[in-house]
Amino acid sequence: MSGQIFLQCDALSKSYGGVDALKSASLAIRENEVVGLVGDNGAGKSTLINILSGKQQADAGTIRIGGQAVRIRKPADARALGIETIYQDNSTVPTMSVARNLFVGREPLAWSILGLGPLDSSRMAADAAAALAEVGLHLRSPDALVGELSGGQRQGVAIARAMYFRSKMIILDEPTNHLSVKETDKVIAFVQTLRGQGKCGIFISHNLHHVFESCHRVVGMARGEIVLDKPVDATSIEEIHDIL
Ligand SMILES: Nc1ncnc2c1ncn2[C@@H]1O[C@H](COP(=O)(O)OP(=O)(O)OP(=O)(O)O)[C@@H](O)[C@H]1O
Ligand SMILES: [Mg+2]
Incomplete structure (x- = not known):
């Protein structure tokens, strides 16, 4: 069912002052595969995905996408490589419209000279409405400010963005924190759809039930190291509890 390796990182390391947040972590993610990344607070999960999404730089190690070595220096680099990240609460800007x-x-321009020109607002509004409807989010207007939306609706906007730009890999770092049960179910349902669309993902959650419901592989981290990497069918919530 899984396809070619999309992303491979080898021996990624990162320290903050005296803290080794990530110690030589290696991970491969295939097309059509969603990996659940689990581990205790401070295990290094966010550090690992922040490096893949361009929020932080590794001290050492390599990242390859489709077999090619890449450098991800900033979030725009990750996006250009097809990696979109959805954070718990800060992946949208509250003071801007949906x-x-x-x-x-990545705003479309009405016309441009050497890449400069006015934003194509009507296209943005029409495409935004379509992209939101696509992920089952029905808002009053795409002109509403994101700051006026619920947590689940904000996650919907971030998900719609990933789908609109056809990201190959979607990283979700505890996307369901602070969400209602209903909103959480929507995010889990979204994670479940990734596989069938040729996409891949990394889903970070402290809720192992959510991970088992929506992921194909579980990767466990402890103290900056990857200590478990198994298909969900080959492990259990009990085993993961014992290891982490
Ligand atoms: N910007 C930073 N400055 C200093 N130390 C940091 C920074 N970010 C993370 N750390 C440290 O690195 C270690 C790993 O943190 P990280 O955020 O990756 O953990 P995590 O697995 O995502 O935890 P959680 O489940 O609580 O989100 C921790 O000891 C943390 O204190
Ligand atoms: Mg974290």
Whole structure:
């Protein structure tokens, strides 16, 4: 069912002052595969995915995408490589409209000279409405400010953005924190759809039930190291509890 390796990282390390947050972590993720990344607070999960999404730089190690070595220096680099990241709460800008959030950094222009020109607002509004409807989010208007939306609706905007730009890999770092049961179910259902669309993902959660419901592989981290890497069918919540 899984395909070619999409992303491979080898021996990634990162220290903050005296803290070794990530110690030589290696991981491969295939197309059509969603990996659940689990581990205790401070295990290094966010550090690992922040390096893949360009929020932080590794001190050492390599990242390859489709077999090619890549450098991810900033979030825009990750996006250009097809990696979109959805954070617990800060992947959208509250003071901007839904439509602007969808296109931030990648706004279509009505016309341009040497890449400069006015934003194509009507196209942004129309495409935003379609992209939101696509992920089952029905908002009053794409002109609403994101700051006025619920946590689940904000996650919906971030998900719509990933789908609109056809990201190959979607990283979700505890996307369901602070969400209602209903909103959480929507995010889990979204994670479950990734496989059938040729996409891959990394889903970080402290809720092992959510991980077992939506992921194909579980990767466990402890003290900056990867200590478990198994298909969900080959492990259990009990085993993961014992290891982590
Ligand atoms: N910006 C930073 N500055 C200093 N130390 C940091 C920074 N980010 C992370 N750390 C440290 O690195 C270690 C790993 O943190 P990380 O955020 O990756 O853990 P995590 O597995 O995501 O935990 P949680 O489940 O609580 O989100 C921790 O000891 C943390 O204190
Ligand atoms: Mg974290």
